[in-house]
Amino acid sequence: xxxxHAQEVHAKVTFGFWTYLMTDLxxxxxxxxxxxxxxxxxxxxxxxxxxxxxxxxxxxxxxxLTGAFACRVGLASFYLDCxxxxxxxxxxxxxxxxxxxWTQYHQFDVLLDMGISYQNSGFLSAFFTLLAIFAxxxxxAIFWTVILLxxxxxxxxxxLMKTRLTxxxxxxxFLSIVWLVILTVVYLMGxx
Amino acid sequence: MSEHCExxxxxxxxxxxxxxxxxxxxxxxxxxxxxDQSLLSGKALYVALGVFLVLQMLIQVLFFLRLNMATExxxxxxxxxxxxxxxxxxxxxxxxxxxxxLNYNMVN
Numbered sequence: 001x002x003x004x005h006a007q008e009v010h011a012k013v014t015f016g017f018w019t020y021l022m023t024d025l026x027x028x029x030x031x032x033x034x035x036x037x038x039x040x041x042x043x044x045x046x047x048x049x050x051x052x053x054x055x056x057x058x059x060x061x062x063x064x065l066t067g068a069f070a071c072r073v074g075l076a077s078f079y080l081d082c083x084x085x086x087x088x089x090x091x092x093x094x095x096x097x098x099x100x101x102w103t104q105y106h107q108f109d110v111l112l113d114m115g116i117s118y119q120n121s122g123f124l125s126a127f128f129t130l131l132a133i134f135a136x137x138x139x140x141a142i143f144w145t146v147i148l149l150x151x152x153x154x155x156x157x158x159x160l161m162k163t164r165l166t167x168x169x170x171x172x173x174f175l176s177i178v179w180l181v182i183l184t185v186v187y188l189m190g191x192x
Numbered sequence: 193m194s195e196h197c198e199x200x201x202x203x204x205x206x207x208x209x210x211x212x213x214x215x216x217x218x219x220x221x222x223x224x225x226x227x228d229q230s231l232l233s234g235k236a237l238y239v240a241l242g243v244f245l246v247l248q249m250l251i252q253v254l255f256f257l258r259l260n261m262a263t264e265x266x267x268x269x270x271x272x273x274x275x276x277x278x279x280x281x282x283x284x285x286x287x288x289x290x291x292x293x294l295n296y297n298m299v300n
Binding site: 011014015018019022023025026029030032033034036037054058061062065066068069072073075076077078079080081169170173176177180181183184188189191 | 199201202203205206209212213216217220221223224227228237238241242244245248249252256257265268269272273275276279280283284287288291
């Protein structure tokens with residue numbers, strides 16, 4: 001009975017979290033639509049061709065995909081009852097998330113140093129907004145992973161870890177889907 | 193997404209994630225190669241990149257999220273996803289349509 005109840009709570013929580021992710025997806029869709037509408041309004045400043053550094057973007061993509069994969073493998077090891085491996089994979093996923101945030105910070109830093117800021121044109125406002133909001137989501141994943149790693153060491157959270165890990169890996173999948181859309185629409189379609 | 197998961201189920205998940213990851217990286221490299229080498233241009237490029245993106249989404253849904261119609265939980269997740277895609281389609285295509293028409297009418 002207790003086992004059944006726990007399963008029911010797990011199903012409810014993951015469904016609720018999934019529904020939240022879908023609303024977040026709609027927000028990103030509107031941001032991408034805004035970007036598409038504004039991407040030609042460069043106001044004499046640089047366009048996306050001048051800002052795109054394809055190898056850099058490829059590295060960012062691989063960081064996001066590998067971070068999501070590491071979190072997923074952590075979940076699978078949890079099902080296989082290898083708690084230590086789960087924690088190790090979460091740490092790996094955390095490292096990739098931090099690396100991604102650093103690359104994003106570095107990109108903004110370089111652009112701002114060149115005097116290219118979000119205030120220059122409609123295109124740059126949309127560009128900075130979209131990427132910054134994505135980076136904020138990755139930061140949330142970082143904090144979340146750190147908190148999960150702490151809870152992992154405390155026995156009183158043992159019964160809740162399955163649900164929390166599942167939600168975190170759903171969040172990572174969401175992040176990689178959004179990043180792939182940004183990669184395609186902003187960088188790859190804009191590079192030519 | 194997961195039912196009562198035993199060890200065999202964990203292994204199945206792991207295999208599925210590894211395949212999903214490999215396919216996803218291959219697709220990213222493919223799309224990158226097309227753009228980097230300027231293999232296509234104009235409309236063909238947009239269509240090709242669109243196809244790559246749709247394939248990526250399918251990989252995410254099938255290999256990572258593992259959505260299907262078979263189990264009750266997964267079915268509802270899939271229905272919410274499909275409804276969200278409908279809303280996104282209306283919002284994005286509607287916004288783009290209105291904005292481009294507006295642009296056109298302002299210029300002409």
